[in-house]
Amino acid sequence: MKKLVNDPKNVVAEAVAGFGVAHTDIVRISTDPIFIVRRDAPLAGKVGLVSGGGSGHEPLHGGFVGFGMLDAAVPGAVFTSPTPDPILAATKAVDGGAGVLHIVKNYTGDVLNFETAADLAAAEGIEVRSVIVNDDVAVKDSLYTAGRRGVAGTVLVEKIAGAAAERGDALESVAGIAERVISGVRSMGVALTPCVVPHAGEGSFTLADDEIEIGIGIHGEPGRARIKLEPADAIVDRLLGPILEDIPFAAGDKVLLFVNGMGGTPQIELYIVFRRAAEVLAEKGIEVTRTLVGNFTTSLEMQGTSITLLKLDDELTALWDAPVQTAALRWGR
Template sequence: MPVKKIINDPKRVVDESAAGFGLAHADLVRVEMDPIYVVRADAPVAGKVGIVSGGGSGHEPLHAGYVGFGMLDAAVPGAVFTSPTPDPILAATKAVDGGAGVLHIVKNYTGDVLNFETAADLASADGITVRAVVTNDDVAVKDSLYTAGRRGVAGTVLVEKIAGAAAERGDSLDEVAEIAERVNANARSMGLALTPCIVPHAGEPSFVLAEDEIEIGIGIHGEPGRERIKLEPADRLVDRLIEPILEDLPYSEGDRTLLFVNGMGGTPLVELYLAYRRAAEVLEERGVVIARSLVGNYITSLEMQGMSLTLLKLDEEMIELWDAPVHTAALRWGR
């Protein structure tokens, strides 16, 4: 029986979807097909640091949804939940090089890190200066399926926005890399899943949860987290995510944070805002100031039901760069 999804052929999902993305957002991006990557319509921007991210597909709008003014210059989609190969990463890197160097933003998964490194080496051999920032904001587990060290998850969206704004205002490659590192160092995330998801070419769920069971600390590919527990009320679930985050990076009274409640793809918004309410309550009790917030499906795992919480400890420069204009398919303000 074919997998129950709106697709034609599991092998053509990423190509056909990228083609549709290119048609829908032709004012913002160009989609190259051989090898496949999504690039800002006006790339390369002369004198601006180029920013490239990428990774397995299935996490949309990450990363292609963030290509445009004030954020990424290119995104490289691999097959679903599979790292892109060095070839398209290299091609994207060349396409966005405006002479000021290129920053790679890489989620910490072994395949992604290796393939971006290889592409960076090849780009360097071609005379392009490349720096890489590896995101690893997930406090759930140390070492995981596919990963040595912590996994890079929702904090990546915040790194891309803030680093993108720094590049857009004309910062140098070292400066853009520095702020990207700083955002990653101040971001902490943790997620949970109520249901698994089905990778199109696999055709069946990558893991199984009982009717009353959830996974705390889930990875964005369905990798195991900390524990499986019985379903609990939302407020308790929020506590289970926010407490390890605040233990890992303590806040003092008056510290400012960006509170990001992210849906895994299949979670209704009504549940994400309900979770936001409790997270805001916990932070208020501790005297933490929610200076900015983001709620929605920004880094997903196909149709998985679940959510993640991310806290980013903000400084003045990060706030300024967060507020700076951005114009992408999935994040837009100020223009």
């Protein structure tokens, strides 16, 4: 394992500390328990947005704390959901009296720990609503699974719900907007290489030189199928197919097309993927009206990509376009 780390046990604490020093204009850091909070939190009368989860997906979630997006992010150990304590502390730190929305990715650990934190916060008189993001079409949502996973679509939920909170929406409304994004967003990913969790020191799985994993999540877990390497365009078609069928997306739809890097893929490859995805959507009469390309929901150094589609309407588009000022996503100010 070759990593730019000191003691693997301190990876998250040191990275969060560095993040705090690098972005003093946007965030403050709590070191015990560890969480990242918007510099000017709590904002009286504004709904607070808290997300979090295991570390290793950066910039998710800390990179999205700031004006127009999250009020706090709670990073757990690498790929391990945070415990309720820091979630509770972050929830209190952002409560401006208008209640707090928890944005939770659909993993057993995240759901359970956020649930406990929400109960504890409620016991302290804070109104908490939770939404569960589950955009990954690689996993069937059925009785026979823990349900679809939350992956890169989470970024879109955080941005759009964050804009709704920033414009002054009440908790119910912000939660409703988040649910609308969740109902309209679908993703699927592929890995070319595994990632190495610092405390594990070994690849999360093993792939031969000519193999790729289709339908991977963001925790270095194996995917649904292992196939031989194919040209980028063929891989894109494999990812887009299940996404398009799922809601389904149809001709005439306006969408946000988001090509996400898993952390170790050169940008040049993400744009090759984007090119093909845009081409397929154009052929199908689906109109790409907004775009996002880059490493936004990663699995450490994994090479690979995921494609996310979100159905847009005028309101969601306006909320997407609204100003945002975070370490990883910024426009309009």
